[in-house]
Amino acid sequence: MNIYQNPYNPEKIKAAHKLLAELKYEIKPLVKGYSNQTLYINVGENKIGSKPVDQDMKDKFTGGRGFNMKLLWDAVTENTKWDSPENEIVIAAGPMGGITQYPGTGKSIVCGISPLTGAPVDSNVGGYFGPYLKFSGWDAIELQGIAKKDVIVYINGDEGIIQIFEAPEEDTNSHLIAEQMCDIFAENEMDMKSIATVSAGKGAENSFFGCLNFSFYDRRRKVARLKQAGRGGLGTLFRHKNIKAVVCKFSGMNANNNEVDDLEKIKDVGASYHRELYKEDDKQCDMRHVGTAHLVEIMDDYDLLPTHNYKFGADPRTPKISSVVWREMFTQGIPDGCWYGCTMQCAKCVDGYILQTGPYKGDTVSIDGPEYETAAAFGANMGIFDPHFIVEANFYCDTYGIDTISFGTGMAFIMECYENGIINKEITGGYDLSFGNGEESLHMLHQMARGEGFGKTVGLGIRRLKKLFAEKYGADPKFLQDIGMECKGMEYSEYMTKESLAMQGGYGLALKGAQHDEAWLIFMDMVNNQIPTFEDKAEALHYFPMFRTWFGLQGLCKLPWNDVEPANNAETDDPAKVPAHVANYVDIFNSITGRNIDKHEMILQSERVYNFQRVFNLRMGFGTREHDMIPYRSAGPVTLEEYESRVERYDKQLLEKWNWDPSGKTLEERHQKTREFREDAYQKLCDAVYKRRGWDNNGVPKIEKMKELKMDLPGVLEVLNKYYN
Amino acid sequence: MKVLVWDKSKCIGCGTCEQTCSKTWFKEENRVKSRIQINKTENGFSGNTCIQCGECILVCPVEALTRDSKGIVRLNNKTCVGCLSCVGFCPTSSMFVAPDEPIPFKCIACGICVKTCPTGALSIQDQPDPLEKVFYRRHF
Numbered sequence: 001m002n003i004y005q006n007p008y009n010p011e012k013i014k015a016a017h018k019l020l021a022e023l024k025y026e027i028k029p030l031v032k033g034y035s036n037q038t039l040y041i042n043v044g045e046n047k048i049g050s051k052p053v054d055q056d057m058k059d060k061f062t063g064g065r066g067f068n069m070k071l072l073w074d075a076v077t078e079n080t081k082w083d084s085p086e087n088e089i090v091i092a093a094g095p096m097g098g099i100t101q102y103p104g105t106g107k108s109i110v111c112g113i114s115p116l117t118g119a120p121v122d123s124n125v126g127g128y129f130g131p132y133l134k135f136s137g138w139d140a141i142e143l144q145g146i147a148k149k150d151v152i153v154y155i156n157g158d159e160g161i162i163q164i165f166e167a168p169e170e171d172t173n174s175h176l177i178a179e180q181m182c183d184i185f186a187e188n189e190m191d192m193k194s195i196a197t198v199s200a201g202k203g204a205e206n207s208f209f210g211c212l213n214f215s216f217y218d219r220r221r222k223v224a225r226l227k228q229a230g231r232g233g234l235g236t237l238f239r240h241k242n243i244k245a246v247v248c249k250f251s252g253m254n255a256n257n258n259e260v261d262d263l264e265k266i267k268d269v270g271a272s273y274h275r276e277l278y279k280e281d282d283k284q285c286d287m288r289h290v291g292t293a294h295l296v297e298i299m300d301d302y303d304l305l306p307t308h309n310y311k312f313g314a315d316p317r318t319p320k321i322s323s324v325v326w327r328e329m330f331t332q333g334i335p336d337g338c339w340y341g342c343t344m345q346c347a348k349c350v351d352g353y354i355l356q357t358g359p360y361k362g363d364t365v366s367i368d369g370p371e372y373e374t375a376a377a378f379g380a381n382m383g384i385f386d387p388h389f390i391v392e393a394n395f396y397c398d399t400y401g402i403d404t405i406s407f408g409t410g411m412a413f414i415m416e417c418y419e420n421g422i423i424n425k426e427i428t429g430g431y432d433l434s435f436g437n438g439e440e441s442l443h444m445l446h447q448m449a450r451g452e453g454f455g456k457t458v459g460l461g462i463r464r465l466k467k468l469f470a471e472k473y474g475a476d477p478k479f480l481q482d483i484g485m486e487c488k489g490m491e492y493s494e495y496m497t498k499e500s501l502a503m504q505g506g507y508g509l510a511l512k513g514a515q516h517d518e519a520w521l522i523f524m525d526m527v528n529n530q531i532p533t534f535e536d537k538a539e540a541l542h543y544f545p546m547f548r549t550w551f552g553l554q555g556l557c558k559l560p561w562n563d564v565e566p567a568n569n570a571e572t573d574d575p576a577k578v579p580a581h582v583a584n585y586v587d588i589f590n591s592i593t594g595r596n597i598d599k600h601e602m603i604l605q606s607e608r609v610y611n612f613q614r615v616f617n618l619r620m621g622f623g624t625r626e627h628d629m630i631p632y633r634s635a636g637p638v639t640l641e642e643y644e645s646r647v648e649r650y651d652k653q654l655l656e657k658w659n660w661d662p663s664g665k666t667l668e669e670r671h672q673k674t675r676e677f678r679e680d681a682y683q684k685l686c687d688a689v690y691k692r693r694g695w696d697n698n699g700v701p702k703i704e705k706m707k708e709l710k711m712d713l714p715g716v717l718e719v720l721n722k723y724y725n
Numbered sequence: 726m727k728v729l730v731w732d733k734s735k736c737i738g739c740g741t742c743e744q745t746c747s748k749t750w751f752k753e754e755n756r757v758k759s760r761i762q763i764n765k766t767e768n769g770f771s772g773n774t775c776i777q778c779g780e781c782i783l784v785c786p787v788e789a790l791t792r793d794s795k796g797i798v799r800l801n802n803k804t805c806v807g808c809l810s811c812v813g814f815c816p817t818s819s820m821f822v823a824p825d826e827p828i829p830f831k832c833i834a835c836g837i838c839v840k841t842c843p844t845g846a847l848s849i850q851d852q853p854d855p856l857e858k859v860f861y862r863r864h865f
Contacts, residue, residue: 100809101808101809219787219788220788253806254806254807254827255805255827256807256827267809270808270809270813271812272813273813274809274812274814275812275813276813277813278813278814333783335783335785335786337786340787340808341806341809341810343784343810343813
């Protein structure tokens with residue numbers, strides 16, 4: 001358990017609650033994975049209501065991210081900005097969410113108009129909230145409006161009561177408020193696992209890349225642990241609405257809360273998958289002991305670990321932050337799943353850590369993570385190869401409600417700007433923000449949470465910083481565009497893409513911004529050379545984004561799909577797709593819902609929502625080719641320093657790949673020619689992908705495509721007719 | 726710690742133990758629901774029953790599996806959420822799952838089958854106490 005030097009008083013917190021609104025409702029059993037209604041809450045007007053879910057909504061949007069996008073579309077107009085009162089945070093599990101028999105089935109999907117991108121974003125997160133919400137009777141929750149004072153929304157799924165409280169005394173930071181909600185709403189310690197909290201933190205208030213923390217109570221550690229809906233600034237939106245927490249209580253967990261159609265089939269598939277994990281994980285990714293952090297040294301080996309703002313892909317100091325270190329720091333031998341029955345248990349934890357800095361200095365805490373992204377961002381990308389810094393910064397990012405990826409990539413950008421003289425100590429408030437400076441970086445983080453100093457400026461995010469540095473400090477906008485690793489306004493996650501054109505598309509063509517959850521094609525493309533032509537890459541950039549969208553529709557985690565594979569997977573027709581696991585998902589979906597889909601209908605379910613979201617982007621003023629363009633740092637060497645660091649590779653490519661003889665040419669000429677070839681290749685990739693997806697050459701879905709998908713809804717046609725006419 | 730022990734040399738595969746077990750715990754004679762499973766092999770029979778090693782305790786997300794005062798690993802049916810983690814992670818595949826039963830089940834060395842075995846192939850025997858590793862490590 002955590003040990004605080006300044007303990008809080010739950011009684012005092014509870015006594016200060018003032019009830020603003022209440023709704024009592026009848027709790028009905030689910031029907032084959034659905035509750036068939038959604039919850040609407042307006043914290044500005046203190047309204048609580050419900051909306052029905054009909055068969056047409058299920059057919060078109062399936063659930064999860066699909067439901068969220070439909071509800072969000074209905075809530076906003078083309079003029080809605082992220083801070084408009086009508087903007088919403090929508091949270092849903094999908095129809096598969098909450099089953100206990102198969103790993104990775106407890107995810108919540110969160111959507112809203114993003115403070116970073118201005119367009120709809122989706123973020124996938126663990127913890128207990130989404131399934132508990134569904135078992136409490138709600139397939140999704142909409143949070144609209146802006147509260148006058150800080151509030152808490154409480155959904156009591158045991159008794160059928162929803163309340164909005166004014167909540168002045170709770171802490172804002174997540175590690176505290178998640179525990180306070182357990183203290184206030186659980187009957188006793190045994191009941192604390194029934195409490196799931198969504199919260200953000202002070203950093204989310206003062207930056208544009210705030211994240212949401214979804215809690216789950218760890219009975220063995222006696223800690224409310226936190227998983228993050230990190231991408232897109234949804235924590236910022238949450239705090240802008242003056243919501244301190246959304247809490248769901250549900251204590252009736254059993255083996256079939258989803259009231260599925262065929263539990264026997266799910267039991268069969270689940271038990272055999274657990275067995276596969278038992279036999280294979282140690283030999284493959286070792287997720288059960290080190291989680292996603294197993295990737296650190298693998299990425300370094302393949303020159304893919306972003307180092308010093310993505311200039312390089314490897315560093316001799318990487319062993320200091322490799323999985324060997326994390327295995328030792330993570331507590332082993334405890335179930336670490338962020339949902340019941342997830343034996344992949346990648347939610348690793350550093351326990352008994354004494355904080356060295358900040359407002360909680362001296363407190364002893366359990367820290368979730370670091371996961372690969374955080375270790376790579378803070379370790380290699382910021383050049384701070386110190387596991388203790390990574391853990392400390394990870395804790396504070398989480399509790400402050402700050403996305404570790406955007407913070408890490410953002411700081412890496414700041415550090416390169418600092419080393420290039422674009423900013424200096426005068427601007428940073430006296431801090432030397434060169435690569436490798438951990439102590440100064442923690443100052444930035446604490447400043448960000450306090451909303452002061454240069455730390456607050458860092459929280460603007462790279463897109464706004466580029467504008468600021470150009471306008472205020474006279475920096476070259478072209479150079480900033482080249483090195484600022486963001487697309488659509490969202491900071492890149494932590495993979496080097498210079499040598500994988502398909503992965504450049506994986507980031508650039510992702511609907512919400514530069515996140516790798518749509519496609520991760522580097523090994524297929526760069527290492528195994530399985531998709532050599534533009535058409536091959538386009539096919540992969542069709543199939544995988546659609547397939548992976550499906551996880552979000554269903555309330556699933558992606559990791560159990562391919563972070564362990566059947567022993568004979570390599571012998572199958574299409575190993576990259578892991579056919580046996582795809583079959584598992586189809587079987588489970590059918591067993592829950594009583595439907596009879598196949599793997600093709602699975603892709604169609606995703607295509608409907610994916611194309612709807614692309615049109616949604618267009619409706620909000622984005623969603624065209626220009627918004628799919630990527631910074632050159634992600635496609636090739638921006639500086640001569642980078643070119644020289646891999647000179648043999650680049651020279652060889654000029655000759656062999658593009659038939660341009662580099663001999664006798666200056667470094668500048670070779671560097672420039674490389675850029676021309678690579679930028680041209682990215683445009684050709686976009687052409688091929690748009691064609692494959694059924695979009696026009698500007699990246700807009702064709703009306704025929706929407707008709708074919710039966711997604712030619714009146715609102716969709718209105719947007720597309722306006723564009724095509 | 727007293728555990729159920731199966732003697733290969735004496736077993737004739739009559740299935741009496743399985744019927745006794747399922748009748749005792751599920752009120753039906755159905756070998757699929759027995760907490761001891763005897764299967765025919767090329768060289769005779771294989772017997773599968775829990776050795777009370779406790780590895781399953783480590784993977785249970787809700788602490789439904791605990792070791793009782795006599796050292797026997799027991800499943801609390803009310804706490805169990807039917808995730809089947811213990812089924813997949815049992816080193817001896819002795820945590821069983823059966824149709825129409827949402828949660829798994831295992832041998833608790835009650836000894837009733839011992840009394841009905843016609844050849845004396847089953848016995849309750851004292852075994853060394855479980856290794857310390859089966860209790861999760863409190864590093865925090």
